[in-house]
Amino acid sequence: MLDLGSTPPFKKLLVANRGEIAVRVIRGARDIGVSTVAIHSDVDADLPHVRLADESYCIGPAPSIDSYLNMERILEVAKAAGVDAIHPGYGFLAENASFVTACEEAGITFIGPSAASMQQMGDKIESRRAMKAAGVPIVPGTIDPITDVAEARQIAGEIGYPVAIKASAGGGGKGIRIVGKADELERAMRNAKDEARAAFGDDAVFIEKYISPARHIEVQLIADTHGNVVTLGERECSIQRRRQKLIEEAPSMAVTPELREHLETAAANVARATGYVNAGTVEFLVYGEDEFAFLEMNTRLQVEHPVTEMVRGVDLVADQLRVAAGEPIGYTSDERPIRGWAMECRIIAEDPFTGYLPSTGKVPFYREPSGPGVRVDGMMHAGMEVNVHYDSLLAKLITWGEDREQCRERMKRALREFEVLGISTSIPFHLAMLDDASFIAGNITTDYMEESFDLGRERPDTVLAAAFAAAAFLSRDGELGSAEPRLNGNRARSRAWGMYARGKRSPLEVGWRRSSL
Amino acid sequence: MAKKLSLTVGPEHRDLTIQEHADGSFTMAVDGVEHHVSLSGVGQGALHRLEVDGVRTEVWVSRGQGGLDVFVGADAHTVQIYRAAGGSADSGDHSGKVRAPMTGKVIEVLVQAGDVVQAGDPLLVIVAMKMNNEIKAAGDGVVETVHISPEDSVNQGDLLITLESPDEE
Numbered sequence: 001m002l003d004l005g006s007t008p009p010f011k012k013l014l015v016a017n018r019g020e021i022a023v024r025v026i027r028g029a030r031d032i033g034v035s036t037v038a039i040h041s042d043v044d045a046d047l048p049h050v051r052l053a054d055e056s057y058c059i060g061p062a063p064s065i066d067s068y069l070n071m072e073r074i075l076e077v078a079k080a081a082g083v084d085a086i087h088p089g090y091g092f093l094a095e096n097a098s099f100v101t102a103c104e105e106a107g108i109t110f111i112g113p114s115a116a117s118m119q120q121m122g123d124k125i126e127s128r129r130a131m132k133a134a135g136v137p138i139v140p141g142t143i144d145p146i147t148d149v150a151e152a153r154q155i156a157g158e159i160g161y162p163v164a165i166k167a168s169a170g171g172g173g174k175g176i177r178i179v180g181k182a183d184e185l186e187r188a189m190r191n192a193k194d195e196a197r198a199a200f201g202d203d204a205v206f207i208e209k210y211i212s213p214a215r216h217i218e219v220q221l222i223a224d225t226h227g228n229v230v231t232l233g234e235r236e237c238s239i240q241r242r243r244q245k246l247i248e249e250a251p252s253m254a255v256t257p258e259l260r261e262h263l264e265t266a267a268a269n270v271a272r273a274t275g276y277v278n279a280g281t282v283e284f285l286v287y288g289e290d291e292f293a294f295l296e297m298n299t300r301l302q303v304e305h306p307v308t309e310m311v312r313g314v315d316l317v318a319d320q321l322r323v324a325a326g327e328p329i330g331y332t333s334d335e336r337p338i339r340g341w342a343m344e345c346r347i348i349a350e351d352p353f354t355g356y357l358p359s360t361g362k363v364p365f366y367r368e369p370s371g372p373g374v375r376v377d378g379m380m381h382a383g384m385e386v387n388v389h390y391d392s393l394l395a396k397l398i399t400w401g402e403d404r405e406q407c408r409e410r411m412k413r414a415l416r417e418f419e420v421l422g423i424s425t426s427i428p429f430h431l432a433m434l435d436d437a438s439f440i441a442g443n444i445t446t447d448y449m450e451e452s453f454d455l456g457r458e459r460p461d462t463v464l465a466a467a468f469a470a471a472a473f474l475s476r477d478g479e480l481g482s483a484e485p486r487l488n489g490n491r492a493r494s495r496a497w498g499m500y501a502r503g504k505r506s507p508l509e510v511g512w513r514r515s516s517l
Numbered sequence: 518m519a520k521k522l523s524l525t526v527g528p529e530h531r532d533l534t535i536q537e538h539a540d541g542s543f544t545m546a547v548d549g550v551e552h553h554v555s556l557s558g559v560g561q562g563a564l565h566r567l568e569v570d571g572v573r574t575e576v577w578v579s580r581g582q583g584g585l586d587v588f589v590g591a592d593a594h595t596v597q598i599y600r601a602a603g604g605s606a607d608s609g610d611h612s613g614k615v616r617a618p619m620t621g622k623v624i625e626v627l628v629q630a631g632d633v634v635q636a637g638d639p640l641l642v643i644v645a646m647k648m649n650n651e652i653k654a655a656g657d658g659v660v661e662t663v664h665i666s667p668e669d670s671v672n673q674g675d676l677l678i679t680l681e682s683p684d685e686e
Contacts, residue, residue, distance in 0.1 A: 174647060191642070191649045194624065199647055242648075349646075351591065358619045358646045360673070364577040364588050365564050388620045392646045421577050424591035462589035463526045464547065469567045469576045470585045470596035471522060471535050472543055472556035480520055480535070480598070 008033035009325030010085040010109065014078045015039070015049065017089030018068060020379040020396060021301070022049035025087045028317025037081045039074060041067035043387060048379055055081055062389045068092045069201075071099050075106050085324065087111040087317075091391070094300040095122040095169070095200075111324045113278045113299045120274055121297040125168045125206050131294045134273040136266050139285060139293045141208025149186050152207060156185060159209045165189055167196030168204040175199060176243045178210050213445035214287035216240065216295070217252055219267035220308045222279045222316065224323045229271045230333050231264040232312050235281075235304055238444045239433065241356060246426065246449065247433060248304035249343040250311045253404070253442030259290050264333075270297055279305070279320045285446075303346070303396065306377060310342035310400040341407040342400045345415065349392040351424030352432075353459030359424035360386050369417035373400040373410045386423050394425065404442075408434055432456055519544075523599040525584075613661070615652065615678040617671040621645030626667055628678070632660040640678055643671065658682050 014037040015025045026036045026049060038053030043062045050056045057077045060067035067073075069092055078086055086108055088094035100115040112118065121127045125145055131138050140159055145168055146152050156163045156179065165188055167175025175196030177188035193203040220232040236252030237245045255263070267282035281302045283295040305316050314336055323329060350356040366382045378395035386394070397414055401407030415431050432455050433439050438448065474480050519536040534546045542555040558565030562579040567589075577588035584597040625642040628634060639651040640660075658680035665677050 194644075195647065195649055198644070354618070357650070358621075358648070359591065360620050361593060364562075364579065365575070388645050390646070419575060421575070421588040421590070422593050460590055462592045463529050463531070463594065465567060465569065465574055465576065465589045466526050466587040466592070466594035466596055467524050467531050467533060467547070468543075468545055468552065468554045468569055469556060469565065469578060469587050469589070470524065470526075470598060471533060471545060472554055472567070473561075473565070473578050473585065474598055475520075475535060475537055475543065476541070476556065480522065480600075 009321045009327060010034050010083075012037060012054075012081065012083045012085075013111075013321070014074070014081065014083040014086045014108075015053065015089065016068070016074050016086050016093055017091070018044055018047060018049060018379075018390065020377045020393065021089035021091075021303070022047075023052060023379055024377050025089055025301075025317050026052050028315055029087070029321065031315065032318050032321065034085075034321060037077070037083055039068070039077060041389075043389065046381075046384070048381065057081065062387070064092065064390065071096075071102055075102055075108075078103075078108055079106060083108060085109040085111055085321070087320070088300065090298075090300050090303060095298075097122065109324050111278070111320050113276055113280070117274050117276050118299045121276070121280075121299045123168050124166060124170065124296050125204065127297055128206075128294075130274060131270065134269055136270055137291075137293045139208045139211060139295065142206045145204040145206055147204075149189060152189060153182055153185055155207050156182065159207070162210040162212065163207050164210040165192045165205050165207055167192055167200060167202070168206055169200035169202040170196055175205070211285050211287055211293070212447050214285040215252070215254055215444070216245070216283065216446050217255065217263065217286045217292075218281050218283040218302070219263050220279070220281055220302075220305065220316075221264075221267050221271055222319050222323060222329055223271045223276050224329045225277050225326050226328045228329050229268045229276075230329050230331065230336075231268055232308050232314065232333065232336065233338055234260060234263055235302075235307055236444075237283075237304060238446050239439070239449055240446050241449050244346075245304060246346055246348075247343060247430065248307050249341065249404075249407075250307040251338055251341070254286065256290070259286070259292075262290075263292060266292070266294070270294070278323060279316050303393070304344050306375060306396060306398045307342040307344045310375065310398060311338050311340055312336040313339065340400055340402050341404040342398060343407050343411050344396050344398045345411060345430040346393055346426065347395040347397055347418065347420075347430075348426045349386050349394055349423050350426055351459075352426055352429035352455055353424070356426075357424075358388070358392055360388050361423045362386075363420060363422045365419060365421040367417070367419040368395065369397065369414035371410075371414070371417075373407070374398070374414045375400070380420075394420070397430075408440070428457065428459075429455060519546075521600070525597045526594050613658065613680045613682055614676055615640060615654070615680060617643065617673055617675045617677055618652065619643065619645045619650065620673045621650070621671060623665050623667055623669045623671060623677075624649065626663060626665065628660045628663065630660050630663060634658055634660060634680065641665070652677065654680065656680075656682065 012035045013029045015022045029036050036053040038050045038056040039059045040050045041062050059073045093099040097115040097119040100110045103110040162180045165177045175192050177192045179185050179188045197203040216237045217234050223229040234252050235248050235250045237248045239247035270282050281298045284292045286292045349359045351359050362385050366380050368376045375398040399410040412434050519534045522533045524531045536544045545552050545554050555568045567574045567576045579586045584595045587594045621643040624644050634654045635657050638654045641652050643650050661681045662679040
């Protein structure tokens with residue numbers, strides 16, 4: 001039940017995050033009358049979340065370890081600003097149980113589960129143990145963390161390659177390596193541990209069987225302190241690259257009403273068995289004839305939560321705040337039936353034409369799409385510099401349609417409207433995938449994008465366009481009359497390499513490529 | 518009346534003839550192929566609409582330190598224009614020079630001088646945006662010089678490793 005007249009669950013909320021999710025949380029809070037406090041590192045002072053919040057504070061330099069992961073500083077600011085709640089978004093401190101405890105000790109409500117239930121679910125090794133005990137199917141593999149390469153090799157040999165090495169504390173595709181054969185194991189383990197340590201401050205890893213082909217399907221739920229667990233159906237997240245989701249949709253073409261019921265029941269059991277309170281997501285691998293296995297539970301808001309919001313008509317951030325304040329959820333799953341179809345494309349600063357290399361630089365012009373059925377959860381503005389300090393998600397483009405086809409067509413239209421100049425983005429990939437026959441048919445598994453999908457297009461050569469634009473620009477301004485070199489005779493030394501590197505020929509393999517001039 | 522121009526677009530070079538028409542549009546020829554070009558938009562540091570043979574693209578044009586900065590799609594080009602003759606561009610001897618494809622930090626160097634590498638062999642690992650990226654050799658060769666060490670911060674385009682091609686003259 002929507003009771004818009006009710007009292008706000010909190011007075012003042014600090015959003016311990018940046019980028020699009022900070023903006024999203026601020027909006028959800030504002031919609032129910034909660035005032036907001038933004039924090040930012042010194043390079044982020046100009047970001048939209050800082051400008052949108054009622055108050056904002058700089059909490060340190062760019063490296064996240066000194067800013068967005070700096071618990072003491074964040075709590076200092078929270079106390080000084082007099083907040084009664086902290087929303088962690090996703091990533092950073094969202095799954096850090098000691099932060100939850102520190103909030104409690106400071107008398108501030110953490111928008112999330114209890115430290116104990118976070119510890120249990122956030123630690124993939126512990127959660128595997130709990131699921132096994134609760135009778136929820138899990139992927140075969142180790143129940144205990146491994147540190148020793150020899151031991152890892154032995155276990156991998158037993159369960160059979162390919163295997164996945166996963167950070168116990170991992171999430172968002174970081175700290176995960178798929179290993180096809182024994183001699184790749186050692187380095188994969190080291191890389192997974194490195195990433196896990198950098199991203200989560202914990203380098204424990206475990207090994208499980210890499211089930212392939214499989215779909216990644218997850219169930220959104222929300223649980224309150226009154227014992228209510230409401231499941232909100234599935235999201236299909238099989239379009240991934242390097243374990244990073246790129247396109248998500250709700251519902252899934254692969255999920256029948258029967259399978260949905262099984263998945264939702266399993267997800268609700270997970271929540272009940274662990275006394276979970278908060279919005280949460282239970283991820284499953286779905287394979288074979290409607291078989292499924294528990295992958296992990298994310299005890300936080302997911303990046304892709306908007307697709308559920310679009311088809312179920314809920315505001316998960318507002319619900320999180322109400323539940324954290326001790327209010328009941330106020331609706332049942334049946335009262336929020338699936339309506340229509342929603343998709344999300346993660347617009348990331350990576351170049352699909354050169355092996356998805358991260359792309360950084362100045363964005364002189366930026367324009368988000370809009371119109372019927374289009375939602376953008378973004379963080380960008382024109383003139384911004386995309387830097388290397390944080391992850392590469394620029395915006396989430398979400399479309400809704402009465403059915404999947406209308407949703408897909410709207411997504412294509414919106415992607416074409418989306419204008420980001422100066423850096424590479426995943427938009428060309430998204431456009432190609434949306435027109436891909438297997439995608440249209442819904443025949444997608446987690447390895448589809450990397451193993452079978454062909455981008456089918458070349459990076460546009462923009463050199464000639466730039467030459468034409470420059471010549472036309474200067475001619476119009478009457479600057480082509482003289483015999484002198486225009487605009488200063490020196491070569492563009494400072495930027496020449498930048499052009500080369502950012503131009504059309506900068507694949508990972510830069511060894512022997514001859515210039516094709 | 519057509520003018521002959523010589524342009525550098527980043528490291529690339531183009532010769533171009535340009536003729537302005539009464540309606541403000543242009544005929545531009547490159548390599549003997551003529552194109553009909555128009556540019557609408559006002560001022561520098563602004564968005565313009567470029568139309569080439571009926572195909573429209575949005576471009577951003579601003580005056581930069583090293584020339585005219587033209588942003589087209591994902592690319593940022595610095596363009597310099599000379600009247601005909603001269604302006605020979607770098608001929609692009611990129612062979613053997615492994616440059617950083619992204620800005621980030623080197624966390625692991627997997628080869629040393631003298632190592633024989635084959636196409637696809639990982640050379641080093643750069644961490645950027647929290648992801649470890651393996652930089653691989655594009656062709657077979659011998660490592661001549663390693664210019665970086667673990668923990669070095671590198672900018673996009675920085676020289677990382679020089680390879681000697683086995684078939685080099």
